[in-house]
Amino acid sequence: MSTQRQMRLMSPTGHLGFTPIERGSFEIGLRHEPDAIVADSGSCDIGPYPLGSDQPHSPREWQMHDIELIVRGARELGIPAIIGSASDTGTDRGVDDYVAMVREVVERERLGPVRVAAIYSEIDRELLRGLIRDGVEIAGLNGRPPLDEATLDRTDRIVGVMGAEPIIDALDAGAEIIITGRASDSAIFAAPALRAGYPKALAYCLGKLLECASFCAEPYMGKETVIGTITDEELILEPMHPGQRCTPASVAGHAMYERIDPFTETVSAGSLDLRGIRYEAIDERRTRVTGPRFIDAPRPTIKLEGAGKVGERALAIMGIRDPITLSYLDEVIAFARRKVEERFGPPGQPGGYELFYHVFGRNGVMGYLEPTPEVVGHEVGVVVEAVAPTRVMADEIAALGSRNMFYARLPVVKGTAGGASFFSDEVLAARPGYQWTVAHVLPVDDPRELFRTRLLTVGG
Numbered sequence: 001m002s003t004q005r006q007m008r009l010m011s012p013t014g015h016l017g018f019t020p021i022e023r024g025s026f027e028i029g030l031r032h033e034p035d036a037i038v039a040d041s042g043s044c045d046i047g048p049y050p051l052g053s054d055q056p057h058s059p060r061e062w063q064m065h066d067i068e069l070i071v072r073g074a075r076e077l078g079i080p081a082i083i084g085s086a087s088d089t090g091t092d093r094g095v096d097d098y099v100a101m102v103r104e105v106v107e108r109e110r111l112g113p114v115r116v117a118a119i120y121s122e123i124d125r126e127l128l129r130g131l132i133r134d135g136v137e138i139a140g141l142n143g144r145p146p147l148d149e150a151t152l153d154r155t156d157r158i159v160g161v162m163g164a165e166p167i168i169d170a171l172d173a174g175a176e177i178i179i180t181g182r183a184s185d186s187a188i189f190a191a192p193a194l195r196a197g198y199p200k201a202l203a204y205c206l207g208k209l210l211e212c213a214s215f216c217a218e219p220y221m222g223k224e225t226v227i228g229t230i231t232d233e234e235l236i237l238e239p240m241h242p243g244q245r246c247t248p249a250s251v252a253g254h255a256m257y258e259r260i261d262p263f264t265e266t267v268s269a270g271s272l273d274l275r276g277i278r279y280e281a282i283d284e285r286r287t288r289v290t291g292p293r294f295i296d297a298p299r300p301t302i303k304l305e306g307a308g309k310v311g312e313r314a315l316a317i318m319g320i321r322d323p324i325t326l327s328y329l330d331e332v333i334a335f336a337r338r339k340v341e342e343r344f345g346p347p348g349q350p351g352g353y354e355l356f357y358h359v360f361g362r363n364g365v366m367g368y369l370e371p372t373p374e375v376v377g378h379e380v381g382v383v384v385e386a387v388a389p390t391r392v393m394a395d396e397i398a399a400l401g402s403r404n405m406f407y408a409r410l411p412v413v414k415g416t417a418g419g420a421s422f423f424s425d426e427v428l429a430a431r432p433g434y435q436w437t438v439a440h441v442l443p444v445d446d447p448r449e450l451f452r453t454r455l456l457t458v459g460g
Contacts, residue, residue, distance in 0.1 A: 004231050007196055009189055010034035012070065012225040014212030016041035016083060017056075017063035022223045025214075025240040029225040030073050032240070036192045037074050039066070040185045040211055041098075042085020044305065044436075051089040052156045052307030052434035056097070058088055067101045071177065075111040082167060082178045082188050090159050090182025092122045098179045103458040112459015114177055117170035120452045121181025123158045123304065131442070138304070141439045147304070155437040158306035163268030164203075166451045167191035173455055181451070182305060184267045185211035193230050201294035204272045206230050208265050209237060209251060209289065216254040217244040235289040236282065246287045248279035268447040270297040300447040306438025311353070311387045313430035314394040316402035317423035321379040325419025328410050329375065332420070333357050333382075336404035340397055353388040355401050382420075387433045398427045 010029045012021045016039045041063075050057040067083070074081035087094025099118050106112045129152055132138065138147035159182035168191050170178045180188065186207030193203035206228045209216050214224035217239040225240040237246040255274055256262035265272040273293040280288045320326055340355055341347070347354050361380030363370035382405065386397035406418040413419065444450065 004233070006229050006231045007036075007193055007198065008032065008034040008227050008229045009192065009206065009210060010037045010225060010227050011039065011189070011210040011213040012037065013039050013066060013223050014215055015043055015058075015088075016066045016070075017058035017088070018043075019223055020062050020065045021069055022221075022225070022241070023069065025225040026069055026073070028240040028242075029227055030077060032227055033077060034079065034227055036079050037070050037081045038084075038189050038192070038210070039070060039082070040084045040183075040188060042088055042090050042182060042185075046088060048307035048434040048436045049431055051091065051159065051305065052309055053432065054089075054091050054093050054157055056087045056094065060097075063087065063098070064101050064104075067098065068105050071102055071105045071111065072109065074177065075106075075114070080171065080176055080178065080192065082180070082191065084180045084183035084185065084188035086179050086181065090121050090180065091157060092120050092181065095120055095179050095181050099456075099458075102177055102179065106459035110459070113457050114459050115174050116456050116458055117173065117175035117178045118454045118456070119162065119166050119170060119178065119180040119183075120454070121159045121162055121183070121450070123160050123450055125152045125155060125158060128152060128158070128304075128442075136443075138440045138442050141303070141441065144439055147438065147440045151437055155306040155308040156434075158304055158438055160442070160450045161268070161303040161305065162451050163187045163300070163447050164191040164194050165268070165447045166453060168195045169448065170453055170455075171195050173453075175455065186265060186272070187267050189228075190267075198230050198232060199294075200269075201272065201292040202230055202232075202235055204265065204267060204294060205274070205277070205289065205292040206235050208255060208272060209235065212254065212257070214239060214241065214244060215257065216251050217241075217246045218250040219244065233290065236286055237289065238286045245285040248281055248287050251287045251289065252277075252279050268297075268300050268302055271295050300444050301441040302444055302447065302450055304438050304440045304442055306436070307434045308437045310433040310435050311389050312391045312394040313433045314386045314388075314391070314398035315428040315430050316384040316398045316426075317428070318382040318384065318402050318405055319379060319421045319423060320382065320405075320419060321421070322419040323378075324410065324412060325408070326375055326380065328408075328412075329359070329362070329380070331410065332405050332408040335408040336401050339404040340400045343400065344393075344397060351389060353386060353393065353397055355397060356385040356387075357401075358383040358385065381423075385430070391429070395427045395429075402427075
């Protein structure tokens with residue numbers, strides 16, 4: 001490695017609290033004396049329910065487990081800790097919950113006083129409504145039309161995705177622990193590097209590679225710690241678990257992870273261009289990264305994420321093993337659907353219901369995207385999902401939609417035993433159904449303007 005200046009960032013998890021951090025590699029990471037501990041705690045992969053309902057997706061006990069490790073480790077080394085997208089979605093409630101957990105750890109273990117920054121990212125719908133009425137176009141992503149008032153009306157909660165700038169400001173203000181609302185995964189890692197004057201391209205690239213911790217290493221292991229080192233010329237990735245290694249293939253693979261365009265990562269300030277990137281093995285466990293470019297945006301933009309409630313949900317679970325029933329599976333489902341429609345009318349009407357049949361063993365994972373939607377095994381599991389305006393209606397639809405699979409009238413069946421079996425002859429209450437309503441970008445003059453920062457001292 002070059003003798004030039006460097007900064008080491010430690011990433012212990014790709015989603016704080018989703019499952020607990022592995023303590024062994026975390027402690028090895030601390031012995032490498034990183035300059036900061038950075039952890040993302042948010043994801044859209046968990047679906048729209050946590051954001052729309054403002055409920056955590058992860059158990060508080062697991063969140064506390066991870067926060068306790070990070071706070072204790074950061075205080076032990078005297079380095080900052082940055083936690084992004086608090087409590088899965090980055091709502092104001094999530095930020096306050098994490099700040100309360102930090103306070104609890106600091107006071108219980110007498111680690112204070114600690115300067116904490118809470119950065120909030122929830123956005124008032126009325127602010128956006130006013131911008132729309134003033135003629136501001138809030139462009140949609142992935143083919144969505146521009147944001148309109150009707151969409152705002154069916155949205156329960158909106159967050160803005162912050163870039164590195166509010167985090168840099170918090171570091172400048174002396175914050176030792178930073179808890180952010182919804183934030184770009186790469187920006188929370190880029191912030192300390194940008195503040196120290198490292199090149200934008202390398203800083204954001206480091207964040208892209210570290211965001212999911214040990215996912216950039218092989219063999220596959222979750223929740224293991226990785227350290228990324230940035231210099232003015234290169235990045236170096238090294239896993240802390242002794243059984244893992246960061247290879248050019250594993251690091252490059254993660255750089256392309258979860259991307260429609262594997263060569264571009266967009267943040268508030270611009271976009272990271274990975275087309276000229278190079279990955280080079282230093283030894284069996286470390287990989288050097290060079291060559292990313294950063295393209296500044298002509299005007300900053302803030303991604304908006306929003307979700308709204310669709311209805312109440314109920315589930316019923318069926319199993320089918322009878323070969324005749326399996327051969328008529330589509331007819332069985334169609335019969336059950338007709339029985340529901342006889343009572344409730346067709347699905348998909350305004351203020352009405354939706355009914356879904358998830359057939360595991362055929363296309364239950366990929367749905368209509370499944371390239372081979374045939375039943376090839378000896379049995380399938382069917383999850384019947386009903387979404388309706390009320391819990392009572394959802395329960396009844398799920399019951400009708402499942403029990404009538406048992407009563408399906410098939411031309412070749414002579415017995416009366418039925419060809420489907422119940423996992424449990426009951427309807428299971430599910431969480432309410434939400435949908436993503438807002439996935440848009442708002443142009444701004446200052447990438448900080450939608451975000452609010454509160455500085456406080458805990459454990460003093």
